[in-house]
Amino acid sequence: MTTTTASTVRHGRTGLARQLSALGVERGGVLLVHASMRAVGPVSGGVRVVVGALRDALGHHGTLVVPSFTPENSDTSAHYLDRVRGLTDRAREALRASMPPFDPATSAAPSMGLLSETVRLTGGALRSDHPQTSFTALGPLAQQVVAGHRPDCHLGEDSPLARLYELRAGVLMLGTGFDTCTAFHLGEYRVPSPPRRAYRCVVRAGGRRRWWEYEDVALDDSDFAVLGADFARSGGGTLVRTGPVGSSASRLLELAEAVDFAARRLPSYRTGAVRTDRPHPLG
Incomplete structure (x- = not known):
C-alpha cells in the first residue's frame, strides 16, 4: 500500500503581492491592515515577506497602517481583568x-499580532502617541x-482613524x-450622544511613572461581526471585495463607507442595550 502525503504550499512575496x-489593493493608496498570519498560512521568509508583499502592492507612494494597541x-x-481573575489582592x-508606562518608541503591542508588531519595528515606521490605542x-x-x-x-475625531477617513483609506x-x-469604532463616535466611561x-x-484616568466614548465591539455581515450585504453586496491572500479568505473595503454605515446603523442595534460598564479589550 502506498501512502501519499500532500505537500505544504509555501507562499512567496511575488504571489502574495x-x-x-x-x-x-491600489498602488499609492493608504491601507489599514488587520491580519492573522495563521490564516495566511506558511510563507517562505515569514511575516517580513508578507509585509514586503503589502508594500509591493501599495507601491513606493503607498502607506501601510496597522493598530499597535x-x-x-x-x-x-478586559485583558487586565482576565489576568487578575482569581488572584489575591x-x-x-x-x-x-x-x-510599565506606555512609551511609543518601545512599548510592544503583542495582542495585535505578528504582522502589526513587524510593521511597528520596521525602520522608518511612525507611531501615534495614544497610550492605549496607538497606530x-x-x-x-x-x-x-x-x-x-x-x-x-x-x-474618534482626534485619532488616526479620522485621518484615514479623510484620506479615503x-x-x-x-x-x-x-x-x-x-x-x-469611529462610527461609534459619530452617533448622537454616544455613552462614555472612565x-x-x-x-x-515628567519622567515619572503614574496612573492616568480619563473619560472617552464607551467602546463596544460585541456587535461588530453582525454589523459587518450587514455591511457586506448592503449596496448590493458590492462594498466588500473578497478573495484569497495566501491560504486566507480576505476582505477589502473602504474605511469611509464602513464608518458611515456604522454611524447610521449602530443606534438601531443598540437602542436600550448599550453596556457602558462592559470592559473593552483595549482599555
Whole structure:
C-alpha cells in the first residue's frame, strides 16, 4: 500500500503581492491592515515577506497602517481583568506595580499580532502617541496619519482613524473577521450622544511613572461581526471585495463607507442595550 502525503504550499512575496492587487489593493493608496498570519498560512521568509508583499502592492507612494494597541498597561481593560481573575489582592497589586508606562518608541503591542508588531519595528515606521490605542504607519503619509492623536481620544475625531477617513483609506482584513474591523469604532463616535466611561492606564509624565484616568466614548465591539455581515450585504453586496491572500479568505473595503454605515446603523442595534460598564479589550 502506498501512502501519499500532500505537500505544504509555501507562499512567496511575488504571489502574495499579485493576490493583493487582484483583491483591489491600489498602488499609492493608504491601507489599514488587520491580519492573522495563521490564516495566511506558511510563507517562505515569514511575516517580513508578507509585509514586503503589502508594500509591493501599495507601491513606493503607498502607506501601510496597522493598530499597535496596548491593553497590557491598563487596569480597566478586559485583558487586565482576565489576568487578575482569581488572584489575591496582594498579587493583583504586585501586577499593577509591575506594569510599565506606555512609551511609543518601545512599548510592544503583542495582542495585535505578528504582522502589526513587524510593521511597528520596521525602520522608518511612525507611531501615534495614544497610550492605549496607538497606530503605526509606514510610507509617505505616515506622519499625516499618526500626528495629533489626543491621549483622551481613543478612536474618534482626534485619532488616526479620522485621518484615514479623510484620506479615503482602504481596510484589509487579512484572514480576519469583521469583529476586528476597528473602523467601526469611529462610527461609534459619530452617533448622537454616544455613552462614555472612565479608562485608566500607566503613563510617564515628567519622567515619572503614574496612573492616568480619563473619560472617552464607551467602546463596544460585541456587535461588530453582525454589523459587518450587514455591511457586506448592503449596496448590493458590492462594498466588500473578497478573495484569497495566501491560504486566507480576505476582505477589502473602504474605511469611509464602513464608518458611515456604522454611524447610521449602530443606534438601531443598540437602542436600550448599550453596556457602558462592559470592559473593552483595549482599555
